[in-house]
Amino acid sequence: MESLIILIPLALILIAVAIKVFFWAVDNGQFDDLEGPAHSILFDEPQRPQPSKSDKTGSSITK
């Protein structure tokens, strides 16, 4: 039972971290589109060779 004295305040810190991370994600626009990203994983990258552009593939999925 004594461990509660440490564990309960510890939970408080974890919550603070979780909320902080969440706020950061909101400010980065990650919650602006709640539908599109769910589908984007299903699409293959274009099969056509794109030598000059290969460094940028996928840049549209993550901001």
Place this chain on the structure above:
Amino acid sequence: MTDTHCFHCTLPVSEPVVFFAEVEGTQQPMCCPGCKAVTEAIVAGGLENYYQHRTESANQVNDLNQRLQEELQIYDREAVQKDFVRPADLASNNREEHQSDHLTANLLIDGITCAACVWLLENHLEALEGVEQVNVNLSTHEAQITWSNSEIPLSSILLEIHRIGYKAFPWRADQQEALLKKENRTFIRRLAVAGIGAMQVMMYAIALYSGAISEDMPEIYRDLIRIFSAVIATPVVLYSAAPFFKAAWRDIKIRHLGMDVPVSIAIGGAYLASLWATFSVYFFAEGSSGEVYYDSVSMFTFFLLTGRYLELRARHATARAARALTNLLPPSCLKEVNGQYERVPVADLQPNDKVRILPGDAIPADGILISGSTSVNEAMLTGEYLPIEKQPGDTLLCSSINVDHPIELKVSKVGEETRVAGIIQLLQRAQQDKPVIAKIADKVAGWFVACVLLVAICVYWGWSGIAPEDAFWITLSVLVVTCPCALSLATPAALTAATGYLHRLGLLVTRGHVLEGLKTIDHVIFDKTGTLTKGELSLSQVVPLDNCNHSTEALLQRAAVLEAHSEHPIAKAFLFKVDSLDEQAHDVKNHLGQGIEGTIDSRLYRIGRPDFAFTSGKLATPEQDGQWLLMSESTDQKSWQPLCWFRITDSLRPEAANTIRRLHQMGKTVTLLSGDAEPVVASTAESLGIRQWKSESSPDDKLHYIQKLQSQGHKVLMVGDGINDVPVLAGADISMAMGNASDLARTSADAVLISGNLERLADAFNLTVRTRKIIRQNLAWSLGYNLAALPLAAAGMIAPWMAATGMALSSLIVVANALRLNRPGKLVKELDQSEEAYAHLESRGAA
């Protein structure tokens, strides 16, 4: 009937299929050159996957032309770009190298139907040389494009978007949009704090409850858990629940009991009482007997915020849709500058400027025709569907459409002074007089709050007599138990579900009162041109004359060959009737306002007004109304032999008659109000079974007509499309605009029939009945639950955990019930049938 469908837009294609495109080695049928061009562009870009992944069909596309390119080039001007383009803010490390000419534009993309569209747009555009980054938002249809201005102009990117079948408009991120975005983000933050807080506090609560039930928890742990629960619940109450407190304070100030008042009393009361129960033990010698409600408070806040968030998203989506309608291409025109014509935005026009207007273009300002003669279509302004002839010296009105020939116009009035602006003023006046439809939830809330407060006072007073030390805690549990969580979710949940469902059917609701108000409507008023009719001319009858020895098909074929040389809308009516043109016409001459003449197979033909096609005498036109054209042939240019009559009418929408019948069955009065001439209106009304109609009405007349109805206590729904309908749309209790209506009509209407299928109107009436039923069930259930719990709480028999569980359960039931509106039920079965009938009629019309 045909079962060939366009591979791109999935619209039915009539046999024989004329257009094909090769996709992965197979020739796929296409409905039009536009779709063919788009499919080829998609395939050429190696993006065929789009067709496998898409879940919705694409929109039909119009052919691209030179004009579009010129129009898009306006966007390359810096003055035009300043609204929606900003220097790119590249996060990458090659910042110094690029920064100078990298720009980011905010665009609104029209035509996005599913996630595959987003993928197609992003991949297609990113493959362009000079385009750095493309982000398309599926929910808002916004796109952010970053490109290098020295490598590719913006107009080329826009043209590429058009080439793959979408339309791009500049998205001016104005203050309102910024506010919406901020509101959305703040709301998600509040939701997160409430959600995470509620989860943690509930975990603690389970420990507290089990300790309370087994009665062996040492007090030190109990107090420790309570203190930490208080710490976590505090931001939930002060930050997440702040909007409720603010709204309640506003309500109290204007002496109006809304739903926010009991919500705030419950949250605030339970929180303060829990604080007292937690901390009073440290300030006063004797401990308090109170319970803590931190878990109820947090969960309650979280549930309510979720409901409000759904409402907020629906509201934002409609606000965006409404704004998108006003965000179209800035109208442009060809203005004479130093003897040359240059494309400029219409806003730059001044009186006395000379403007050149090509056939098919809208007239940009009121003015006088100075050279060229043509006919113009003023249907948007007057409802008259046949083009009107104009000669030099005649006045042309802004927003009418030039039909026949290129003309030059001397601008006399621009902007605020034009005739259209006059109609807009009428619109503003009508909006001020618009009747307000009361919302049920607000009515119920007022009563509910009054009752709860009264009961709470009685309980407190009653228990003060019996057991004064328990009175406060029991009163508090009454307030928590009766907390109207489910009640306040009852209406918004149902309305959100119904609005979403209607949107999927093709009816976009842009104002909140539509769903609740539709039920009270007893009078439905339709405009004619463009609403009940398609607003396009069609050939409805061929009547060969007695001495004519050609077959009807041969006559139609030759007429179409001839009319293929004309830009006039009547010509299109002929071209729709034939599958292919087998012959060639030579020496074709257009006689303005008269008809057309040309040689086919060494014979001379004329189609047009009777006195033009048949010069050597008079021929009586057939009796039925509509416009009658005579076709005649000649071998020597002098004596004309009449062959047949063509009857041209504005064709009715195939589903119009059925819609009117369904409305009549529902007991609504249907009226036809049109600016068109009497015989046409009368015959339209008759063929649709409409008993009341009024012809030749000006916008003012129409507005008076509905205001008279409203003063007699009727509730009026107006369906229209033209600029002349705008004041009526604004003045009616509820208004709907057709999807292809003028921008002004769409923005002033409460709902837009995007699909253009009138049956959706009748479906909306059906859905309102169901929505109403669900709202009532929800209200009944939540009130019933509160009433049942009330005596138990008043008797002091409800523990905090019971209150919390009951509240969560009743909220979930209300939301689940509302979601039934989203499920395909009886309504959908009806819909499918009408859809089939519609497709059947369509294909018959096309054949």
